[in-house]
Amino acid sequence: MATRDDQTVLTTLAFLAQASGQLDAFRNRLKQQTQLHAASFVECRNYGDDVYICICLEATLRENQTLTWWLDITPREGKWLIEACALWNGRDPVVQAPPQYVIDFQAVRDEVPEILEQLLQAGAAALDELRAPRPPSDKPSSD
Numbered sequence: 001m002a003t004r005d006d007q008t009v010l011t012t013l014a015f016l017a018q019a020s021g022q023l024d025a026f027r028n029r030l031k032q033q034t035q036l037h038a039a040s041f042v043e044c045r046n047y048g049d050d051v052y053i054c055i056c057l058e059a060t061l062r063e064n065q066t067l068t069w070w071l072d073i074t075p076r077e078g079k080w081l082i083e084a085c086a087l088w089n090g091r092d093p094v095v096q097a098p099p100q101y102v103i104d105f106q107a108v109r110d111e112v113p114e115i116l117e118q119l120l121q122a123g124a125a126a127l128d129e130l131r132a133p134r135p136p137s138d139k140p141s142s143d
Contacts (some may be wrong), residue, residue: 015109016042019055022113026120027057034127036060050074055116059127065089069123071116073108076101080108084115086123095122 020042027040040057052074059067071084084097097119102108 011109012105015105015112016044016053019053019112019116022116023055023057023120026124030059030124030127034059034131036127055112057120061127061130067094067123067127069119071112071119073112079103080105082108082112082115084119086119086126094126095119 020040023040023042027038030036030038036059038057038059042053042055045052045054052072055069055071055073057069061067066089067086068090069084069086071082074081074083079101080103082100082102084095085093086095087093097115100111100115102111
């Protein structure tokens with residue numbers, strides 16, 4: 001494998017493997033610390049004529065309550081768009097990073113690990129807050 005295209009493919013695959021490893025490590029820590037069911041993936045998807053990289057982790061708190069971490073990387077207008085958020089039940093934002101445009105895929109490889117780590121930690125903080133015991137209400141009951 002000596003061609004430039006081969007090296008580009010190997011570099012891209014290494015990036016995907018690194019992102020997957022980062023996600024897997026967080027998912028395993030989450031499962032050990034919280035006993036929640038969690039699943040994750042890193043994949044490339046087609047959306048219309050566009051292709052993008054999707055990084056996702058979902059933790060199920062209860063049967064009808066999930067927290068989903070999403071990070072999408074999409075080529076746009078000669079740059080790369082990185083979008084990251086954590087959503088309750090796939091729709092209600094808990095954390096949303098401002099969209100970030102970077103000039104080339106090297107910048108994606110440089111920026112994504114930190115963006116992903118910040119997103120994962122912010123989502124974990126939201127989980128901790130939800131799971132923390134709440135003090136009893138000071139309101140008198142209306143019997």
